[in-house]
Amino acid sequence: MEETALSESESTKSQTLTAFLGLRGLIVDGTLAPGSRVSEPLIVERFGVSRTPARAALAQLAEEGLLAKRERSGYEVKSYTEQDVFQAIEIRGMLEGMAARLAAEANVSASHLQAMESVVTELDDVVGRLTTDSEQTEYVHLNNEFHRLLLEASESEMLAMSLERIKALPFGSPNAFVESLSLNHAAVKKVLIMAQEQHRAIVECIRKGEATRAERLAHEHSFCAARYLQLLRAKDEPIPWIAEKAKRANRK
Structure with missing residues (x-):
C-alpha cells in the first residue's frame, strides 16, 4: 500500500511539472496572449494530465505572476504594461x-x-x-x-x-x-x-x-x-x- 501511495505521489508531481512547464511555455512564447482564459480542462486535454496536477500548475503560475485570478472563476494570462x-x-x-x-x-x-x-x-x-x-x-x-x-x-x-x-x-x-x-x-x-x-x-x-x-x-x-x-x-x-x-x- 505504501509503495502504491508513493508511486501515485510521484506520478502527480511528474504530471504537475509537465503541466507547469507546458503552460508556461505557451505563455512565454506568446501562444496564449494576455487576457486569454486558462482552465483546468484546457490543461488536462492539452498535456494529458489529471485535474489535480492541472490545478496545482495553475496555482504555481499564478504565484509566479504569469496568471491572474478571474473575477468569477478560473485564471487568465496576466497583462503587463x-x-x-x-x-x-x-x-x-x-x-x-x-x-x-x-x-x-x-x-x-x-x-x-x-x-x-x-x-x-x-x-x-x-x-x-x-x-x-x-x-x-x-x-x-x-x-x-x-x-x-x-x-x-x-x-x-x-x-x-x-x-x-x-x-x-x-x-x-x-x-x-x-x-x-x-x-x-x-x-x-x-x-x-x-x-x-x-x-x-x-x-x-x-x-x-x-x-x-x-x-x-x-x-x-x-x-x-x-x-x-x-x-x-x-x-x-x-x-x-x-x-x-x-x-x-x-x-x-
Whole structure:
C-alpha cells in the first residue's frame, strides 16, 4: 500500500511539472496572449494530465505572476504594461549588480574566473559573425551561461532565490528580447557589442576586486534589455507579454 501511495505521489508531481512547464511555455512564447482564459480542462486535454496536477500548475503560475485570478472563476494570462517590463529589467539589474559586487568582494577561484573569461571569448567570436539563426541560438546559450556564472560567483543563496523570481517572468531573463530580434540588424549589433564589452569589464572588475565598479557595470548592463525592447517598439513588433490595450495606454 505504501509503495502504491508513493508511486501515485510521484506520478502527480511528474504530471504537475509537465503541466507547469507546458503552460508556461505557451505563455512565454506568446501562444496564449494576455487576457486569454486558462482552465483546468484546457490543461488536462492539452498535456494529458489529471485535474489535480492541472490545478496545482495553475496555482504555481499564478504565484509566479504569469496568471491572474478571474473575477468569477478560473485564471487568465496576466497583462503587463511596458512600465512593468522596464521596472522588472531594472530590478534584475540591481540584483545582478549586487551579485557582481559580492563576487568582487569574495575570493572567487581562478578556475571560476577562467570559466567566465572563456565564455566572454566565445561570445566575442559569436558576436563577430552573427548572421544565422544557429549563431543566434549560440549567443543566447552563452549569454545565459555568463549570467549563471556571475550569480554563482556571488555565492549568495538569497540572491539566487530573488533572481529566480524575476527571471520566472517571461520578460525577466537576460535573453528575453534578444530572441525576438534579428541579431544581424545594425542597431541590434551595436547593443550586442556594448553588452559584450560590459561582460568583459565585469569579469575584470571581479578579478581586481573592484566591487563598486563591478556593481555599477552589472546594473548598467541590464539596460541592454531595455534597449532591445525599444528596438522592438521602433519596428512596431508585437511583444507577446504586453497587452495591446496596456501598450497603447502607456504610450499616451
